[in-house]
Amino acid sequence: MSEERALNFIEEIVEEDLVAGKNGKRVLTRFPPEPNGYLHIGHAKSICLNFGLALRYGGQTNLRFDDTNPTKEDVEYVDSIKEDVKWLGFNWANELYASDYFDKLYDFAVALIKKGLAYVDDSSAEEIASQKGTPTEPGTPNKYRSRSVEENLQLFADMKAGKYPDGAKVLRAKLDLAAPNMHLRDPLMYRIKHTHHHRTGDKWCIYPMYDFAHGQSDAIEEITHSICTLEFIPHRDLYNWFIEQLDIFPSKQYEFARLNLNYTVMSKRKLLQLVEDKHVDGWDDPRMPTISGLRRRGYTPASIREFCERIGVAKRENMIDVSLLEFCIREDLNKTAWRRMAVLDPIKMVITNYPEGQTETMFSENNPEVEGGEGGRDIPFSRELWIEREDFMEEPPKKFFRLGVGLMARLKSAYIVKCDSFVKDADGNVTEIHCTYIPESKSGNDTSGINVKGTIHWVSVPHAHTAEVRMYDRLFQVEDPSNEDGDFKEYLNPTSLHILPNAYIEADLASAVPGKGYQFIRKGYFTLDKNSNAGKLVFNRTVTLKDGWVKK
Numbered sequence: 140m141s142e143e144r145a146l147n148f149i150e151e152i153v154e155e156d157l158v159a160g161k162n163g164k165r166v167l168t169r170f171p172p173e174p175n176g177y178l179h180i181g182h183a184k185s186i187c188l189n190f191g192l193a194l195r196y197g198g199q200t201n202l203r204f205d206d207t208n209p210t211k212e213d214v215e216y217v218d219s220i221k222e223d224v225k226w227l228g229f230n231w232a233n234e235l236y237a238s239d240y241f242d243k244l245y246d247f248a249v250a251l252i253k254k255g256l257a258y259v260d261d262s263s264a265e266e267i268a269s270q271k272g273t274p275t276e277p278g279t280p281n282k283y284r285s286r287s288v289e290e291n292l293q294l295f296a297d298m299k300a301g302k303y304p305d306g307a308k309v310l311r312a313k314l315d316l317a318a319p320n321m322h323l324r325d326p327l328m329y330r331i332k333h334t335h336h337h338r339t340g341d342k343w344c345i346y347p348m349y350d351f352a353h354g355q356s357d358a359i360e361e362i363t364h365s366i367c368t369l370e371f372i373p374h375r376d377l378y379n380w381f382i383e384q385l386d387i388f389p390s391k392q393y394e395f396a397r398l399n400l401n402y403t404v405m406s407k408r409k410l411l412q413l414v415e416d417k418h419v420d421g422w423d424d425p426r427m428p429t430i431s432g433l434r435r436r437g438y439t440p441a442s443i444r445e446f447c448e449r450i451g452v453a454k455r456e457n458m459i460d461v462s463l464l465e466f467c468i469r470e471d472l473n474k475t476a477w478r479r480m481a482v483l484d485p486i487k488m489v490i491t492n493y494p495e496g497q498t499e500t501m502f503s504e505n506n507p508e509v510e511g512g513e514g515g516r517d518i519p520f521s522r523e524l525w526i527e528r529e530d531f532m533e534e535p536p537k538k539f540f541r542l543g544v545g546l547m548a549r550l551k552s553a554y555i556v557k558c559d560s561f562v563k564d565a566d567g568n569v570t571e572i573h574c575t576y577i578p579e580s581k582s583g584n585d586t587s588g589i590n591v592k593g594t595i596h597w598v599s600v601p602h603a604h605t606a607e608v609r610m611y612d613r614l615f616q617v618e619d620p621s622n623e624d625g626d627f628k629e630y631l632n633p634t635s636l637h638i639l640p641n642a643y644i645e646a647d648l649a650s651a652v653p654g655k656g657y658q659f660i661r662k663g664y665f666t667l668d669k670n671s672n673a674g675k676l677v678f679n680r681t682v683t684l685k686d687g688w689v690k691k
């Protein structure tokens with residue numbers, strides 16, 4: 140984190156609170172995911188903000204699962220969320236579950252009923268909606284609103300005891316049916332749902348609504364700064380009202396703009412559709428904007444944290460260009476990735492004046508960006524090499540500094556070669572090129588006096604390993620698929636995955652380490668896929684070397 144940047148508005152608030160001695164000068168934030176999907180890059184922004192604040196001000200952060208909606212939640216999601224937060228580099232003070240507070244929340248609800256501030260309503264969802272009025276007209280109270288405290292206590296206890304079917308009754312706050320803020324017009328506190336919960340099992344058949352669970356959970360944990368996204372601004376008055384009426388710890392809610400990224404979708408509901416309809420290979424498909432997808436793609440935690448730092452914390456929504464995310468990983472990998480040679484679209488080169496059966500080794504540094512190169516490896520060189528098809532041209536234009544008959548180029552970390560001829564198959568495709576090498580031109584000991592402009596990569600034919608290389612492009616063809624006509628899935632990019640089944644890689648890459656980034660020289664940054672194994676090596680392209688993306 141760069142220390143020089145200006146404070147964001149939430150840091151300013153925290154600093155003011157610390158100066159004023161609020162909350163006993165304590166900072167306790169929380170990250171509150173609902174375990175109904177995998178975390179995405181938008182969540183990373185919230186994680187970096189919440190954990191970052193605590194780190195900066197000597198505080199702590201709770202990981203709280205907001206598991207009040209039993210129908211959509213799952214232990215698989217809980218596990219993945221924990222893994223992702225840890226992987227991003229953050230440690231939570233406590234792992235907590237809103238469902239652990241169900242007893243307390245029930246008691247809070249009873250306390251409000253006793254104060255005459257909550258009532259059981261038998262109306263249907265439609266009736267409740269129709270009685271709510273409009274922003275310019277007040278709502279109309281129904282006959283249930285005047286139920287006695289005793290009756291409400293009994294009915295609420297019966298709701299809890301399972302006497303009523305789903306939807307038969309709800310508990311509502313008795314607040315203000317004329318409030319300009321519609322969220323204050325007697326909001327729902329509890330609904331009946333006879334559903335198994337991933338933690339509380341079948342103990343409960345009534346579940347608290349978000350508005351009655353979130354603020355109270357914050358207060359129970361004595362969260363000092365409860366940070367959420369802008370769409371919760373209209374909920375803030377209600378958040379404060381419940382806390383005031385219950386006279387519990389005064390947590391405060393602050394809102395910031397959610398992260399929107401172009402060429403993708405970010406709602407868990409939509410990401411789930413992509414998974415269920417098999418448009419992608421699971422939540423961690425390398426094209427997904429999920430943390431697990433980015434990890435499988437080869438993103439590093441540092442690059443994601445840097446991205447979140449760069450986009451900052453704003454009060455107004457905007458759309459961030461995905462090329463900024465790509466820029467952050469490119470910068471990181473440029474400094475850390477080991478350089479290797481891989482030929483993705485191979486064509487054979489025969490060096491006709493190099494002795495048959497001879498092998499020598501060429502030394503090359505792992506990382507020229509670092510003093511000392513982080514060591515290096517020996518690359519076997521022989522008479523037959525694979526080179527990239529695009530590095531040869533039958534009829535090279537002027538200023539083509541690679542190979543064509545009569546042209547010279549340097550083989551990276553090895554010799555200068557001159558192209559003499561090429562061979563074609565019956566279909567007219569070039570299958571082989573023939574070259575001669577200059578023995579005095581060996582890299583590091585070049586006495587040839589020949590200057591060539593182009594350097595190309597290569598892999599020795601008898602020493603090469605094969606690999607499948609997966610090239611990824613943006614998942615969607617349009618910047619904001621959620622804002623187009625029709626279904627967002629119509630805008631999927633049909634060529635977002637391009638598989639190169641037969642790449643040749645230098646021998647050293649056969650022992651590539653999972654989770655590590657490699658620069659395939661001149662080709663981009665790559666990492667092993669999780670399904671790679673010794674029998675079949677699979678690499679994912681993390682990002683290209685340069686930003687070459689052009690709008691279609």
Ligand code: ATP
Nearest residue numbers: 171172173181182184185367368397398405406407
């Ligand atoms: P989605 O709409 O993708 O399903 P959500 O808001 O329902 O996301 P939660 O699990 O409730 O997901 O979110 C946990 C926390 O992450 C919340 O505080 C939420 O505000 C924050 N968050 C979710 N999406 C983003 C985003 N795109 N940018 C910043 N913060 C986000």
Ligand code: MG
Nearest residue numbers: 171172173205
């Ligand atoms: Mg949510």
